[in-house]
Amino acid sequence: MKRCSTILINKNISGLAVLFMTVWMLACTPAGTSGSGEVLVRVYDKYLYASDLEGVIPQGASARDSLTAVRAFIQNWVDKELIVRKAEENLPEEYQDFSNRLEEYRNSLIIFEYEKMLVRQELDTNISMEAILEYYDRQKKNFKLREDILDLQYLVLHQDSPAIRKFRQYVRSEVPEEMDSLALYSSKYAVSFSIMDDHWLELDEVTEILPVESYDYRDFNANRRYLEVKDSVFIYMVYVRDYKPVDSVPPVQFVEEVVKKIILNKRKKDLIRNMRQTVLQDAIEHNQVEIF
Secondary structure, eight states: OOOOOOOOOSTTSOHHHHHHHHHHHHHHSOTTOTTOSSEEEEETTEEEEGGGGTTTSOTTOOHHHHHHHHHHHHHHHHHHHHHHHHHHHHSOGGGTOOHHHHHHHHHHHHHHHHHHHHHHHHOOOOOOHHHHHHHHHHHGGGOOOSSOEEEEEEEEEETTOTTHHHHHHHTTOOOHHHHHHHHHHHHHHOSEEEOOTTOEEEHHHHHHHSOOOOOOHHHHHTTOOEEEEEOSSEEEEEEEEEEEOTTSOOOHHHHHHHHHHHHHHHHHHHHHHHHHHHHHHHHHHTTOOOOO
16 A cells, blocks of 8 residues: 655745645546545544645646645635534534434425526516506506606717708707707717607706706796707707606616516415415325324
8 A cells, every 4th residue: 555645834844845746646637536645644543635636726827826825725625624624523412413403404405406497497578568558557656766767768869060050959849850960960979868758867867967057946947948968079968858856756667677686586485376376286186194
């Protein structure tokens, strides 16, 4: 039987020697042979082999960094084995039996993975606008705005843009032909723009996009809905189509994604609950469950 050599990590052994021996043994040990090869450290009847250090040294690491990584790994391994040994010696037997907990943990993982697979395969993720509106109408009282939101469209133009007068007219218009012209002019002349319907933004988001110093619900109610701001380069045109103050019910467009997540989560719970009920009923019908 081959005699195992033992390496102790202390100040009496050169760090470079430890590194050299470790790297040499790792290089000479076939990949995938964890728990084989030269013994590096022994703690009671537990052994750390050279092959156990495979992957510890980062690729391209310097000698100093490699030495640090090896020392840390070995020291952590020694500390862990010593503490485990101490615990095993001092803990009563009943505290060392983890079979029930391991079985429960395994069962929980299996159930979790199966339910995840079931959801991935069978969950209907298509949510119609009709379903969204139905949920919104039933639950709208539970949706409250935490800050003001605005439905607006805006344009950012160079100050020498040739179509500024047209933009001032079109950005506030609800005439279909002029709205079409706004889209055409925006794509041609605007530096940036948003002219979508129901483009709801929180007030803080507006101030991040546009240099609007102040705007609130009183301005909106006073029919001050068109804003124009200039800086040294650009003209910013903003038209506020609607405004919802804090604590009011938001429009469905603003909470649409939230409602979708709620509906999906409910479908997921229903799918899992129905699966569990079906499994139980099937087992009872086939006499696989008996309650004594």
